[in-house]
Amino acid sequence: MSLAAIKPLVRRHAEIGILLIAVALVAFFSTTSDGRWANIYNFGTILQVTATLGLMTLGVALVIGTGEIDISVGSTFGMGALVYLWLAARVDPAAAAVAAAAVGAAIGSLNGLLVTRTGTPSLIITLGTLMIFRGIAIALTEGFSFSIPYAARKGRSFEILGGGEFLGFNTALYWLILLLVLLTVVLTAMPFGNRLLAVGGSADSAHSRGVRVGRVKLSAFVICGALAAFAGTLEAGKLGFADGSMGRLMELQAIASCVLGGCLLAGGRISLVGALLGAFVLSSIQSYLVVMGVAPQWFLLFLGIIVVLAAYGDQSLRQWALKK
C-alpha cells in the first residue's frame, strides 16, 4: 500500500495520529524500562487511571464537539468524589453514585445554562465554576478528608463502583468500555449525535435547519458534568477517601487527551476512541515517569513537553493528509 493510499484513511479517522503515538510510546516504554513498565500489575494501574481520566475525557469531548469547552470538570470530579464518599458511608453505594452523578449533572446544567442563556464564552464561564466548585470542595472538607470506614469498603455495589476488581482489572475499566460504546452509538447512529456535531460544525446552519442549538449544547454540558462526577465516584471508590483537592488539574489532562485524540477545539469533529487513546497515552507517560523513578515534580514538565511534541506530530500528519 502506498503512502498516498492511506491519506483518505487518515483524513476520515482523526484518531490514527494518536494511535501511532500510543503504539510508539508503548514500544519505547516497554523496551527502556526493563520490565518495570510493561507488566500486568502496572498495566492494571495504567488502565485504572485511564478509566477515570477517560470518563471525564468522553464528556469533555462531547462538549468540544458542540464547539464549546468545559474546564470545570476537575472540580466536578472532586465534588462527585466527595458526594459519593459522604453518602456511601450512610446509604447503599449505588444510591450514593446516582446522587453524585446527579450533582455532576446539576453542575453541568449550571454551566450549560450560563453559556447558552448569556452567550458568554464557555471558557470563562467554566473557569469560574472550576474555581467555585473547587472552593466548595475545600470548604466542605475543611482541610480534612472524606473517607469510608474500612469496614464499609465491601459489598457488591461498592466493588462494582471502582472499589473492586473483575478479571484482574479495576471495575472502572468496564464502566469506561460500557460508556464508550454507548456514547459512540449516540454520537454516530442517533439523531442527537448528528445534531451535536452539526452545532459544532456550524451553529448558524444547524439553527437554520431547525436544530435547537442551545438545547443541544446544554445536553452536552449535562452529560459532561455527570460523567466527570461519576469518574470522581469511581476514583473515590478505589481510594476510599478524598480531600478537597481531588481532581485538581485533571481538566487540563482531559482537554489534552481530546486534542491529542483528534478532537477539533473549534468543534464539529471529535473522536471518542481517539480521546481515550489520548487519556491512555497521558496515563502511560505518567506511569513511566513513576516507574523510572523520575521525581514527581518533573512530571508536569515532561508531560507538557510530550504533549507539545505529540500535538505537533498529529497536526503535521493531518496537514499531510489534507493535501491533495
Place this chain on the structure above:
Amino acid sequence: MTNGHPLIQVKNLDLYFGAFHALKSVSVDFHAGELVGLVGDNGAGKTTLIRVLCGMHTPTSGEVYFDGQRVEKFHPKLSIDQGIETIQQSVGLCDNLSIARNFYLGREPVRRILGIPFLDFATMRDKSTRVIRQFGLRDNVSADDEVERLSGGERQSVKIGRAVEFRNRVVIMDEPTNHLSVREREHVNELAVQLKKQGLLVIYITHDIFQVHKLADRIVIMENGEKIEDASTSKMTAEQLEEVIRQGGRVVERREALS
C-alpha cells in the same frame, strides 16, 4: 391569483439590528400557487425579510400571519414544521457532516429499536443522492462524503434537493442559481415553476430582474429595507421594473404623486 386569503401575510414589519434599521414597515402578501420574485440590490433587505419568514430573525415589531394564524414565536424549527422550506445563501450546510447527514439534519429518518431512535442510514444515503443527482452532483461523489469537499454548485444542489424532497407549502429560494452551470440553472428555474404549478408558494430572490420576470407572477422590489414596488408581471415589463430598481424609490414616489 390574489383571491382568497394570503398564505403568508406580513404587516408593518420592522426589524432593527442594534441601531441599524434593516426592515422598515414592510407589508406584503404571498399567496399559495404563486411565484413571487423578490428583487433588489445588496443590502435592500431581501434576505432579512425571508429570514423572518423562515424563523431565523424575530422582528422588532409588526406581524406575520401564516395561513391566517398570527406567528407568535420565530424559530426555524417552527417554520419548517409548518412547511416553509428555505434554500439559504450563506447558511444551511455543515461542512463537517456528510451529504446524507446534512440533507436530513433536524429531521433525520429513524428506525426505532425498543423505542430508541436510530438513524436510518439506508434511507438517508439512497434518497439524498437520488434527489441531489438531478441538480448536478457528480456521480463519483457519494452520500457519505463530507460537504466540505463539494464545489459551490454541488453545495447548492444539496440545498435545492433538500427543499424539493421536503417541500410542503412554501419554498423560499435565496439566489438559488448562484454557482450553477447554465443547464443546472434552467433546471432550477423549471423546478420553481413546477412547484408553483403544484400549488406551492415560491418566493424567488435574485438580483436578476430579467431572469425572474420570465418565471414570476409578481415582482416585489425592495430598497434600503423598504418595499418600493409590488407589481404583477403582466402589468409591468422587466425593463420598467429595472428602471424602478435603478431609480430607487423616486420613481414610485413620482408615480404616486401623479396619480
